[in-house]
Amino acid sequence: MRSDAPGRAPGRDPRAGAELPVQARLLAVASSLFAERGFAQTSVQDIVERAGVTKGAMYHYYSAKDDLLQEIYTRLLDLQSRRLAGIADGGGPAAERLRAAAADVVVTTLDHLDDAVVSMRSMHMLPESRQAAVRSGRRRYHERFRALVEEGQQAGELRPEVSADLVVHQFFGGVHHLGTWYRPDGELRPEEIGRTFADLLLRGLAIG
Amino acid sequence: MRSDAPGRAPGRDPRAGAELPVQARLLAVASSLFAERGFAQTSVQDIVERAGVTKGAMYHYYSAKDDLLQEIYTRLLDLQSRRLAGIADGGGPAAERLRAAAADVVVTTLDHLDDAVVSMRSMHMLPESRQAAVRSGRRRYHERFRALVEEGQQAGELRPEVSADLVVHQFFGGVHHLGTWYRPDGELRPEEIGRTFADLLLRGLAIG
């Protein structure tokens, strides 16, 4: 996906041989391949071939194919959690913080589209044991976002009668769906999409 | 998921032995298992075991495991396409037809949640050759929905400056996301969710 975009910054092509240290290169390649063909359809062989190392090297750094998936997932979730915290815990009216957070998660998602696609599509391929950690992280993220909506409702800035939970689910559905249709070489810029999504969300919650 | 709900109409338990003819039973079982564990994690053996037949029987009705997936997908898409046509081609203001269509697709999705979950999660597991048909169907559906939005915009019922494409993508993201959080034994009824989603959509597009 994104890796096919023209004009990418140099040194970020996961197909290349040696710009990144082996460990990071493996992760980049894995993310790109998982996004492209799916986790189950990507063999360890595929990954190491494109990364230009051997299987042994991969298992030196990651103890299982699952590890790569979890790492990808965690990396993105951590990033987004940090950004959300930074915005939500800032100052100003809750509604405006919500708008900023909504636009930001869209942009961040589009900036890490491979990771995002992998996260939403392939997380359920992890064994139950590993899903637990991942799910609780995702839940915390959702909770923080919902709390922001509720804060706005309690402050009288947003319509109180609509279920914050439902709104947040609906909104994040749209975010998760981005990978299905967004093309980096299309007309729409991430910021524009972020603004529109945030606008739709806020209008849905607006009073009057 | 839904198929495990208590109080279900008799004859719909895919685990049972003989209420449905073998062919339909296989499809029901497959949908249930694919939704539960994912396509790749479900073996043909799993399917025929739960359906109470042997592999030979399955290959008598379906020429490949992929067939089951495509069938599930097509079945749901056809149903939703028919319903959308019925609503969108009806009379009345475009905005009201849009509201009805939006609410309806939510309810229909929740009523066939296994199929829906499978469709969004596992479609990309089909080989490219089979994905073409599926994708074009999905695109036609999206187009029809978008046309309805644009009709409302041209009629002056909806805000014209927002990208109909973007709105529709955002909305269907929410619909596809339903499978990740909706629980049939939770508090929210499908109709209520449909109404809320439709309401959020319409407010996002409302004038003024």
Next chain:
Amino acid sequence: MRSDAPGRAPGRDPRAGAELPVQARLLAVASSLFAERGFAQTSVQDIVERAGVTKGAMYHYYSAKDDLLQEIYTRLLDLQSRRLAGIADGGGPAAERLRAAAADVVVTTLDHLDDAVVSMRSMHMLPESRQAAVRSGRRRYHERFRALVEEGQQAGELRPEVSADLVVHQFFGGVHHLGTWYRPDGELRPEEIGRTFADLLLRGLAIG
């Protein structure tokens, strides 16, 4: 080992192609190879090659390589348990039943030397979970044998001051050791070895 003996009954060469049904053939081949090179040194590939089938066939009948080992072990233990019961539960002086049982287990072991070698050498390669069943069977066997010694001691036929447990351990050590030195084409016949072993055992326990 035994499978190299000249004059073996026809149709028992596990290397041959089709005298036995596939399942039994796999077990025979496995026993022969495990005895020859050890469990860990024998690959599934080795087994199926010599049995003239494919790996898939093996996994159709045995769910794991471990299964073969356990089957070999159980098969021999069951046989020996039955024979011991038949002799020990018979009539006559305990000392004479002990002599018969001792001679018999030697002969039986030599008659199934591959299985016996595998059992003593490779049992500890089973995962703990599988070893439990196997161990309890082996313990029951040991107990029955020891009870026979104690019966003779209580009847005044055998020296009472020597630990029955120790004697039985010592004796079965000798039996388990047979695989290390016995050659079917050597001078000693199984019956002769059995008689001698039983004689040594009885003299060790004799009164006076």
Next chain:
Amino acid sequence: MRSDAPGRAPGRDPRAGAELPVQARLLAVASSLFAERGFAQTSVQDIVERAGVTKGAMYHYYSAKDDLLQEIYTRLLDLQSRRLAGIADGGGPAAERLRAAAADVVVTTLDHLDDAVVSMRSMHMLPESRQAAVRSGRRRYHERFRALVEEGQQAGELRPEVSADLVVHQFFGGVHHLGTWYRPDGELRPEEIGRTFADLLLRGLAIG
């Protein structure tokens, strides 16, 4: 096994960090692990981890994993050969030297139970090339022991009609079997077991 016994002399815990020089520590750890889980089930990684060094260090001292096994084997066999020579070449009636040698090998075996267990269980894991040396050592040991029996028979101290070879095989079977049942924290002391084993052996060979 023994290495876990409480009250052990200080500096013999193979798990500890630095009481022994690295080379000796590696051997002690290897013996303990091989005895516990078997040679094939113990990875070089396991060994160096427990010894607190890295793989490079191990390969500095031992050129292969096999080396460790052979070293363990040789160490024990050399020890027992020396002791046997000391006893068998001493003075007094052959029968009494035999009794002493028999009791001694039992005690020595129990005092080095890890090594003993490894030796009997895992020797056949060595490649053929390395087994030759080991086997010839073992054979020499067996010969010396058998010669002692024959000496007693020729001197008229022991029954001449029983095969010395067979008796020795039977006896050493019992010795090798010790590792399967002996527990250092059980009731029986090594010396007592040695006495009993020697007694059984001598009674089996006694005249009259």
Next chain:
DNA sequence: AATGAATGAGATTTCATTCAT
């Protein structure tokens, strides 16, 4: 004397699919 990243060969196992019956 020791490190630890990397190799490369091989191991077990899974599974969709076929085919004779």
Next chain:
DNA sequence: TATGAATGAAATCTCATTCAT
């Protein structure tokens, strides 16, 4: 209409060993 034994290809993972430092 259905069986189930058998295939064969591919997948994940393990591990003893090497080598530049």
